[in-house]
Amino acid sequence: MRDYKKYNVWELGHEVTLEIYKLTKHFPKDENFGLTSQMRRASSSIPANIAEGCGRESDAEFKRFLIISRGSASELEYFTILAKDLNYIQEKEFLIIHDKVNKVRRSLNNLINKV
Numbered sequence: 001m002r003d004y005k006k007y008n009v010w011e012l013g014h015e016v017t018l019e020i021y022k023l024t025k026h027f028p029k030d031e032n033f034g035l036t037s038q039m040r041r042a043s044s045s046i047p048a049n050i051a052e053g054c055g056r057e058s059d060a061e062f063k064r065f066l067i068i069s070r071g072s073a074s075e076l077e078y079f080t081i082l083a084k085d086l087n088y089i090q091e092k093e094f095l096i097i098h099d100k101v102n103k104v105r106r107s108l109n110n111l112i113n114k115v
Helices: 008-024 035-054 059-085 091-114
Strands: none
Touching (some): 008 035, 008 059, 008 091, 035 059, 059 091
């Protein structure tokens, strides 16, 4: 069984999740069950799927969960664009989180290609 905490991409995903929770704390209250919830679920899905994949038996299963994690990163990327366009986050915040999300996606691609 793999230890998910040893993967840099899991650490990056966890950091992104913490950032998203901080960012969305300041979203309008009427977004609690909308964009706030969606961004938090998509971000936490990234490291959660890496962890779940590490608990699986085969490389094929591990790879499948990494692909799901990558999909969650793509979803989160869109949500950050939407949050910026709705003026829920400033351009500076957007550029920082957007860069981190893309770093996670690149790292996931590299790991997927190695499995």
